[in-house]
Amino acid sequence: xxxxxxxxxxxxxxxxxxxxxxxxxxxxxxxxxxxxxxxxxxxxxxxxxxxxxxxxxxxxxxxxxxxxxxxxxxxxxxxxxxxxxxxxxxxxxxxxxxxxxxxxxxxxxxxxxxxxxxxxxxxxxxxxxxxxxxxxxxxxxxxxxxxxxxxxxxxxxxxxxxxxxxxxxxxxxxxxxxxxxxxxxxxxxxxxxxxxxxxxxxxxxxxxxxxxxxxxxxxxxxxxxxxxxxxxxxxxxx
Amino acid sequence: xxxxxxxxxxxxxxxxxxxxxxxxxxxxxxxxxxxxxxxxxxxxxxxxxxxxxxxxxxxxxxxxxxxxxxxxxxxxxxxxxxxxxxxxxxxxxxxxxxxxxxxxxxxxxxxxxxxxxxxxxxxxxxxxxxxxxxxxxxxxxxxxxxxxxxxxxxxxxxxxxxxxxxxxxxxxxxxxxxxxxxxxxxxxxxxxxxxxxxxxxxxxxxxxxxxxxxxxxxxxxxxxxxxxxxxxxxxxxxxxxxxxxxxxxxxxxxxxxxxxxxxxxxxxxxxxxxxxxxxxxxxxxxxxxxxxxxxxxxxxxxxxxxxxxxxxxxxxxxxxxxxxxxxxxxxxxxxxxxxxxxxxxxxxxxxxxxxxxxxxxxxxxxxxxxxxxxxxxxxxxxxxxxxxxxxxxxxxxxxxxxxxxxxxxxxxxxxxxxxxxxxxxxxxxxxxxx
Numbered sequence: 074x075x076x077x078x079x080x081x082x083x084x085x086x087x088x089x090x091x092x093x094x095x096x097x098x099x100x101x102x103x104x105x106x107x108x109x110x111x112x113x114x115x116x117x118x119x120x121x122x123x124x125x126x127x128x129x130x131x132x133x134x135x136x137x138x139x140x141x142x143x144x145x146x147x148x149x150x151x152x153x154x155x156x157x158x159x160x161x162x163x164x165x166x167x168x169x170x171x172x173x174x175x176x177x178x179x180x181x182x183x184x185x186x187x188x189x190x191x192x193x194x195x196x197x198x199x200x201x202x203x204x205x206x207x208x209x210x211x212x213x214x215x216x217x218x219x220x221x222x223x224x225x226x227x228x229x230x231x232x233x234x235x236x237x238x239x240x241x242x243x244x245x246x247x248x249x250x251x252x253x254x255x256x257x258x259x260x261x262x263x264x265x266x267x268x269x270x271x272x273x274x275x276x277x278x279x280x281x282x283x284x285x286x287x288x289x290x291x292x293x294x295x296x297x298x299x300x301x302x303x304x305x306x307x308x309x310x311x
Numbered sequence: 312x313x314x315x316x317x318x319x320x321x322x323x324x325x326x327x328x329x330x331x332x333x334x335x336x337x338x339x340x341x342x343x344x345x346x347x348x349x350x351x352x353x354x355x356x357x358x359x360x361x362x363x364x365x366x367x368x369x370x371x372x373x374x375x376x377x378x379x380x381x382x383x384x385x386x387x388x389x390x391x392x393x394x395x396x397x398x399x400x401x402x403x404x405x406x407x408x409x410x411x412x413x414x415x416x417x418x419x420x421x422x423x424x425x426x427x428x429x430x431x432x433x434x435x436x437x438x439x440x441x442x443x444x445x446x447x448x449x450x451x452x453x454x455x456x457x458x459x460x461x462x463x464x465x466x467x468x469x470x471x472x473x474x475x476x477x478x479x480x481x482x483x484x485x486x487x488x489x490x491x492x493x494x495x496x497x498x499x500x501x502x503x504x505x506x507x508x509x510x511x512x513x514x515x516x517x518x519x520x521x522x523x524x525x526x527x528x529x530x531x532x533x534x535x536x537x538x539x540x541x542x543x544x545x546x547x548x549x550x551x552x553x554x555x556x557x558x559x560x561x562x563x564x565x566x567x568x569x570x571x572x573x574x575x576x577x578x579x580x581x582x583x584x585x586x587x588x589x590x591x592x593x594x595x596x597x598x599x600x601x602x603x604x605x606x607x608x609x610x611x612x613x614x615x616x617x618x619x620x621x622x623x624x625x626x627x628x629x630x631x632x633x634x635x636x637x638x639x640x641x642x643x644x645x646x647x648x649x650x651x652x653x654x655x656x657x658x659x660x661x662x663x664x665x666x667x668x669x670x671x672x673x674x675x676x677x678x679x680x681x682x683x684x685x686x687x688x689x690x691x692x693x694x695x696x697x698x699x700x701x702x703x704x705x706x707x708x709x710x711x712x713x714x715x716x717x718x719x720x721x722x723x724x725x726x727x728x729x730x731x732x733x734x735x736x737x738x739x740x741x742x743x744x745x
Contacts, residue, residue, distance in 0.1 A: 120539075176544045176546060
């Protein structure tokens with residue numbers, strides 16, 4: 074069942090056309106990856122789906138809600154992790170998790186959500202330190218925790234493991250995968266082709282505002298006779 | 312060029328930005344304007360003052376004083392009715408009505424100082440308005456000196472106290488339709504100026520600090536990349552806007568109270584002489600009037616913060632936010648200096664319109680107007696600020712729903728064209744290489 078339906082989506086910034094009519098569907102529980110060169114339109118697509126940017130034309134439905142008409146409904150069921158997101162520097166990690174949780178739940182459900190966030194962040198005693206004392210990796214863990222603790226129906230993750238070392242990146246991928254087993258659908262973009270290959274059930278390759286390829290990693294590797302997705306990417310974009 | 316010179320040049324380039332230079336230039340211009348205004352007032356002093364003069368005495372001494380004052384003044388009333396005299400002086404834009412008492416001669420000849428009643432026409436409570444009494448002070452001082460000489464030359468009195476101070480002034484003041492007997496304009500001005508100084512200072516400080524808090528908050532949200540997360544939370548844009556505005560308003564009002572207390576003590580320490588109770592003359596603020604001033608201050612702050620939020624939407628980071636506070640600082644400084652220096656009622660029509668149009672003027676205007684029960688001006692100001700605040704908040708909410716919040720200012724078509732061409736060239740070169 075398709076929970077994200079994007080039909081002929083276009084986006085213009087003034088005279089610059091960032092998206093030139095892209096269409097794709099994402100099924101429930103699927104991890105769908107958007108890959109492409111810088112400026113191809115990945116982040117614009119994610120920002121539109123996260124209700125941050127307006128639609129120039131086309132249609133987007135998320136879990137049956139029209140993106141243009143029902144953005145408030147969509148915000149209740151999604152979680153968006155921007156590539157270079159930050160947290161409020163004057164708050165401690167714990168206070169930040171509590172601050173966000175308060176917008177989604179109350180009472181015991183809120184306490185459970187906070188506990189979940191603290192577990193995902195896994196910052197031990199540093200969780201009670203101010204965010205501005207965190208390393209880039211620690212801050213990213215906190216933000217991933219923020220995004221996933223609410224158990225969203227749809228997680229939109231822009232460069233999930235940006236700034237994380239190998240071990241932390243692996244742990245975050247495991248957390249996301251665990252989320253999908255609990256029913257979360259994931260739409261992600263990444264420049265890390267290994268990550269895309271490891272995590273995604275399907276991939277769309279976007280270039281110059283258009284989707285130029287789409288399929289499972291296996292299908293794409295076969296089609297381009299490539300040993301990995303990185304090679305597919307190079308062949309498609311070249 | 313040495314390494315040090317290169318570093319010095321780099322530092323100068325970084326520090327000499329419009330954000331650092333423009334406020335200094337503006338302050339210099341404001342002080343320059345004040346200097347021009349003061350020099351204007353000084354030139355007025357060289358003209359003959361317009362007054363009314365009533366001589367109730369019938370002796371040579373009262374006539375001497377009458378002649379002395381007349382020779383140095385332009386007399387617009389010289390009949391016997393005090394109220395008619397006050398009105399005549401008012402109508403001619405004069406300074407005061409001087410009444411030489413009927414017992415003038417008899418007092419001096421019996422070795423007592425004689426009394427002259429002065430009814431001052433006070434038109435405003437600003438610094439500039441206080442200067443308007445100066446010309447007649449000079450006339451009276453010279454007249455008193457001449458009279459002393461006359462008394463010595465004619466051996467009229469042997470009492471040294473009377474010779475040194477033959478005339479005692481009894482000041483009364485007509486201010487905004489109220490005749491306050493026994494009070495000089497300077498006394499009223501000093502009491503009113505406490506509020507006159509404090510209110511514009513508080514408004515300026517609160518607006519500049521509160522405003523920069525809102526703009527910096529937006530700058531921080533963008534610089535720390537927290538805005539996108541905030542906007543994807545299940546919270547309406549109205550709530551986000553109101554949250555920012557109310558938060559900054561509360562902090563701004565707390566700061567207002569702190570400044571009020573601090574400045575109150577500071578100003579009290581400069582009060583000399585016995586304080587007068589203006590409430591006795593019906594020109595003090597009671598609780599309902601204070602509440603109206605509070606409403607006016609709250610609305611001015613809301614207007615400022617909504618304006619700042621709009622400016623903050625266009626800021627890209629914390630540093631850019633600093634320069635965005637400049638227009639608000641200017642708007643807060645102008646009414647502060649103008650209303651400290653002169654009374655709203657003393658301004659020309661165009662000046663009144665301009666000052667009234669700045670929402671930050673309203674609390675200062677309200678504080679003074681309410682002393683004289685001018686509710687119309689205060690209510691008009693409150694309505695204006697409420698409308699201004701609603702419109703700016705509406706615009707802020709609208710902008711919060713637009714792409715511009717995240718994408719920043721839209722570049723001109725020409726800039727975009729150049730950038731687009733550049734990008735295309737790069738792309739074609741890259742593809743050519745591949």
